Amino acid sequence: MGHKDKNKSEQSGYDEQLRLLQIELVKLQNSLISKGDQILVILEGRDTAGKDGTIKVITQHLSPRETRVVALGKPSDSESAEWYFQRYVAELPKKGEFVLFNRSWYNRAGVEVVMNFCTKSEHANFMGTVNEFESILASSGITILKYYLDISKKEQALRLEDRAKDPLKQWKISPIDQQAQKNWNAYSKCRNEMLEKTSTVEAPWIVVKANDKKVAHINMIQDLLSRVSYPGKDKNLLKANKDIAFKSDGQFSKLEK
Template identity: 50%
Template structure:
């Protein structure tokens, strides 16, 4: 194995460790960040470990602010739509997980629509997205959105030229209508380099827990990198409107991209902390004639662990 191959495998290994960090974030509830960090990999230097500590500290701080934002959205009846777009493996799902991780799913929910079915393909293009829009006091995060037509549908030939042009004629008016109806629309494009996408795809190939993320469409998108670049440039140029501008998130560093995106999102709304009454746990009511019945042993889950 050449030196360049050794370096590539080290980078893939470090990326896998980052992925396991993500799973650790999902499970971690204690705020003692020091417990998170250890000798995860011989490739990690003391500087790397300190960067991880700083990342977790800042992530938890921003998530605390997101909780305040959520309370403010509910209290004010705000309606928020956040669109996340980007190439495959750009990190959209990762930042969405960090945003929703500690929020109430009844307030902040994710819309990740599958490919349209036969019936939906005969509808007005935007129709299937409308039912997912928020009511007052709700935030909806679109993990990909109506911009599929400007990206994957265009590149893969799933729409014709007339449909493509009609999309660009309609989408500015559609988004202006959303804004006029009282919805705040925020659009993010996650931007990664050719080399970084290649690395992340290789990481998925080498990680049996993530191989399911690689669909035939993902592999074909890798081959058509330049076509996606052209489609993205046209999309940003033709749909960047004052009512709903695009914001580009440099995402080659996944952790920095998450922090930067969440920090920017918080800055898009003039929220403030909502005062809540003190919570007092009531005393349990006890009755002398109450007897708790034993649970039948045949319905108990075996205590293997």
């Protein structure tokens, strides 16, 4: 098989697998709507980790009325003076809603610390209260699914270079992106602390190895669907590769350095 034929075959296999998983997502959404359940998916990861693309394939065939993607910008002065979680609370899923946070309150565990956008005491306060906050949400009926997309330093460099060259992607470039490689080790330290201290029974962190975007898409959706219940689930489709998508508990050796 030639190189082009192999690529075509791989793309075809990915498309078919993705389609089957998207059908399962529609089944889940139908169940959510009929039962009035609430699902919150939190997506974190370094700059260029593939959060936008992952959200796109998850939401592609879902009802826009009951699906929301939340990507909050920098807080205003008045928001900065409020309780830290306040602006996020306003975006939580209502009954029957499937909500995805493209970055979340965990900004305070990563970018805000590294870039000195918050004080040490603000960071400490966040780390000391976030588990209790999520526990309250879980006990109120919200299912919280937290995913960290993990990429290598080399892969991030390639993706940053691609953004700089591609006129269709240049809107994604920010001053923070430009500091990503320089601050690689600082982000690694924050990532490890976040995964270690904020992964709980009610809201565990799932790490997804994301150097290969298509593999990451398939395995994250498989993992997500395996963690929720809905009628007509095809369990044979939902066997994620445990080397690609795995609970963060004590598996720091698997993370990109």
